Amino acid sequence: MTQHQSPQTMKPATAAKKLGVYLEATPADFREGAVSRAELNQLQAEPPQWLQDLRANGPHPRPVVAAKLGVSIAGLARGGVTEALTTEQIEALKQEQPEWLIKERATQAEVRKETVRIKKKNAEKAENTERD
Structure with missing residues (x-):
């Protein structure tokens, strides 16, 4: 059956x-x-x-908006963006370069840099452990 x-x-x-x-x-x-x-x-x-x-x-959901602007979803919220945005609105924000966007992009860049540093550190640590 x-x-x-x-x-x-x-x-x-x-x-x-x-x-x-x-x-x-x-x-x-x-x-x-x-x-x-x-x-x-x-x-x-x-x-x-x-x-x-x-x-x-668009309108695009927040994760897509955040990715297109190069910021985190939390960064969007801190910048006051809570609604879906169209591609045109996203491009306008990129052109305007409001202070919150500049700050959030810098924060996101630091987060990415730190993530790379930690991955590299962990890879070196794992490599040293394999040798021992």
């Missing part, structure tokens, strides 16, 4: 996160139903026009 498994599905919010798009900007039929793993794979392999447009123009 073989059991037929139902396809694995996810909430629209999870699918939107995996696609890197802002859920509220997706079409209603996407937001209202469950998304199967196969549907998600199809959307990733052959994005429909609405998905291409969202990825290109």
Whole structure:
């Protein structure tokens, strides 16, 4: 006796996160139903026009906005950015270079530098342990 498994599905919010798009900007039929793993794979392999447009123009979710600005999500919040932004709005912020953005980019650069330093230190430590 073989059991037929139902396809694995996810909430629209999870699918939107995996696609890197802002859920509220997706079409209603996407937001209202469950998304199967196969549907998600199809959307990733052959994005429909609405998905291409969202990825290109936004509005973008906070993780995407943060990445495009070169800051952390917490840095966005400290800068007062709590809503999804369009590509145009992100480009305007890059041009304006508000003080908070300059500060948060510097903070992010320091965090990255420290992460590299720690990885290097740990790699050297592991290498020395292997030798002993």
